[in-house]
Amino acid sequence: MHSKTLAELSQGLAAGDFSSTELTQHYLDRINRLDSNYNSYITVTTEQALDQAKTADQQRAAGNGSPLTGIPIAHKDIFCTQDVKTSCASKMLDNFLPPYNATVIEKFNQAGAVSLGKTNMDEFAMGSSNETSFYGPVKNPWDTDCVPGGSSGGSAAAVAAQLAPAATGTDTGGSIRQPAALCGITGLKPTYGRVSRYGMIAFASSLDQGGPMTRTAEDAALLLNVMSGFDSKDSTSIDREVPDYRASLNDNLEGMNIGLPKEYFGNGLDSNIEQAIQNAIKEYESLGATVKEISLPHTELAVPCYYVVAPAEASTNLSRYDGVRYGYRCDNPQDLQDLYTRTREEGFGDEVKRRILVGTYALSAGFYDAYYRKAQKIRRLIKNDFTNAFKEVDIIMGPTTPNPAFKLGEKTNDPVTMYLEDIYTIATNLAGLPGLSIPAGLVDGKPVGLQLIGNDWTEAKLLNAGHQFQQVTDWHQQTAPGI
Amino acid sequence: MAVEQADIEKIAHLARVRIADSEIPEVASRLNDILAMIDQMQAVNTDNIEPMANPHDASQRLRKDIVTENNQREAFQRIAPAVEDGLFLVPKVIE
Numbered sequence: 001m002h003s004k005t006l007a008e009l010s011q012g013l014a015a016g017d018f019s020s021t022e023l024t025q026h027y028l029d030r031i032n033r034l035d036s037n038y039n040s041y042i043t044v045t046t047e048q049a050l051d052q053a054k055t056a057d058q059q060r061a062a063g064n065g066s067p068l069t070g071i072p073i074a075h076k077d078i079f080c081t082q083d084v085k086t087s088c089a090s091k092m093l094d095n096f097l098p099p100y101n102a103t104v105i106e107k108f109n110q111a112g113a114v115s116l117g118k119t120n121m122d123e124f125a126m127g128s129s130n131e132t133s134f135y136g137p138v139k140n141p142w143d144t145d146c147v148p149g150g151s152s153g154g155s156a157a158a159v160a161a162q163l164a165p166a167a168t169g170t171d172t173g174g175s176i177r178q179p180a181a182l183c184g185i186t187g188l189k190p191t192y193g194r195v196s197r198y199g200m201i202a203f204a205s206s207l208d209q210g211g212p213m214t215r216t217a218e219d220a221a222l223l224l225n226v227m228s229g230f231d232s233k234d235s236t237s238i239d240r241e242v243p244d245y246r247a248s249l250n251d252n253l254e255g256m257n258i259g260l261p262k263e264y265f266g267n268g269l270d271s272n273i274e275q276a277i278q279n280a281i282k283e284y285e286s287l288g289a290t291v292k293e294i295s296l297p298h299t300e301l302a303v304p305c306y307y308v309v310a311p312a313e314a315s316t317n318l319s320r321y322d323g324v325r326y327g328y329r330c331d332n333p334q335d336l337q338d339l340y341t342r343t344r345e346e347g348f349g350d351e352v353k354r355r356i357l358v359g360t361y362a363l364s365a366g367f368y369d370a371y372y373r374k375a376q377k378i379r380r381l382i383k384n385d386f387t388n389a390f391k392e393v394d395i396i397m398g399p400t401t402p403n404p405a406f407k408l409g410e411k412t413n414d415p416v417t418m419y420l421e422d423i424y425t426i427a428t429n430l431a432g433l434p435g436l437s438i439p440a441g442l443v444d445g446k447p448v449g450l451q452l453i454g455n456d457w458t459e460a461k462l463l464n465a466g467h468q469f470q471q472v473t474d475w476h477q478q479t480a481p482g483i
Numbered sequence: 484m485a486v487e488q489a490d491i492e493k494i495a496h497l498a499r500v501r502i503a504d505s506e507i508p509e510v511a512s513r514l515n516d517i518l519a520m521i522d523q524m525q526a527v528n529t530d531n532i533e534p535m536a537n538p539h540d541a542s543q544r545l546r547k548d549i550v551t552e553n554n555q556r557e558a559f560q561r562i563a564p565a566v567e568d569g570l571f572l573v574p575k576v577i578e
Binding site for chain 1: 486490491494495497498499500501502503510513514516517518520521522523524525527529532533534535536537538539541543544546555558559561562563564565571573574575576
């Protein structure tokens with residue numbers, strides 16, 4: 001059962017081949033037996049899952065099933081789940097039981113989905129390797145000496161190890177797409193404002209987006225249908241109709257224009273990945289697409305720009321963690337300042353503290369113009385590059401990451417080296433655009449991803465392109481050895 | 484622009500994060516690596532470019548200033564470190 005796609009499981013439930021209770025128990029057993037190899041889950045919600053499965057079976061029996069009714073999903077531990085521990089992989093929230101559900105969770109509940117549990121991640125979503133979690137690193141199912149990527153490393157590993165048919169993730173600088181690429185799965189970051197951020201613990205408010213992490217583009221479409229939509233509780237949510245993302249999956253790609261940014265194929269890209277990407281592009285040509293080289297001239301500024309904007313916004317968002325209303329509090333605070341400074345010293349890990357300091361510095365008097373305001377101007381230049389490119393092409397393609405999964409501990413000594421992992425994904429967040437990563441090959445026995453970037457609101461086109469590629473190739477069907 | 488020990492102390496105070504004295508040199512060194520990377524931005528001319536705060540240049544929606552929520556103080560305070568009589572408790576602020 002666990003080797004089926006979500007779409008196949010949905011059909012199976014509808015046909016009565018198995019019940020949601022059987023399906024959920026099957027995944028719970030697998031998690032129990034196998035997750036110690038990967039550490040992909042922080043919390044497994046066994047009883048709640050079986051309750052939800054039972055209700056889902058009743059709904060289907062009454063003829064009230066919809067595609068996700070009874071389907072088990074894992075959720076990144078960044079989405080508030082009412083009365084269920086939500087830690088953001090931080091000591092600061094180790095004891096946090098949210099009094100409410102994130103809108104995304106509410107939507108899955110209303111769709112009748114089953115929640116298997118909360119997946120591991122980099123602390124407060126800050127990282128590209130899932131090595132900063134308070135609960136220990138996640139291992140890549142393809143090679144357990146290697147990282148799964150981050151920050152949605154737990155979700156990626158769980159889906160790759162078939163410990164969940166699908167999972168939710170969040171993406172601020174690549175945190176859905178990069179782990180999807182390193183774990184050989186499909187991951188989509190929607191257009192900014194497509195998916196509600198209410199109840200999604202904030203890292204960088206102008207960059208964060210929640211999205212699906214699945215085995216196929218079709219499965220991602222099924223999840224995106226549920227996750228998307230205007231939410232009055234999120235003041236940055238955009239009021240725009242949600243299409244049925246499955247409806248256009250089988251559209252013909254004849255005449256689609258693909259742009260390959262020359263800046264994404266330069267130094268620093270593993271030559272084997274480059275070859276895999278070129279092979280993938282040839283598949284698209286055989287599907288009727290045309291390809292041309294384009295330029296995104298400000299590409300090199302994306303990482304510096306992001307590492308001002310994101311930490312600045314994070315320093316503001318994380319100022320709420322003060323030991324007063326919820327979460328960690330230091331022992332025996334001597335006075336108010338001691339309460340704040342020691343709670344935050346003890347509750348946050350090193351990378352989180354580092355980014356808070358960078359962000360505070362960039363926003364401080366005397367540096368605001370040189371850093372934050374400058375970065376906001378660069379951000380506009382980066383978005384303009386894409387706007388101009390989309391006048392010439394329909395979709396931009398390139399590698400998702402510069403290398404396949406690296407070894408645990410390999411990049412933890414130098415933050416800047418780690419930051420360069422996101423070199424191809426970061427600009428997409430700055431521009432607010434949708435981005436999809438799909439499996440496109442194996443290098444040294446480890447997966448690599450093809451990234452597709454679209455103009456605002458073109459998720460349907462990206463999923464269509466991803467689905468068509470997955471009809472003529474089988475990279476997405478490869479599973480890690482031993483799975 | 485490089486930071487020194489005194490700068491770290493000032494930034495740490497602004498951020499209300501305690502950094503142990505023994506850790507300050509390491510923190511300063513890492514921060515300087517990051518700042519050196521960020522400084523690449525200074526090479527680019529951005530005269531007459533409007534800053535972009537939101538990727539759609541959207542403004543946040545406003546709503547009428549009327550009460551729409553229910554008082555859920557009990558539920559919210561159930562998870563607080565220290566409460567009494569509906570108040571969150573902190574160390575004494577005013578002598």
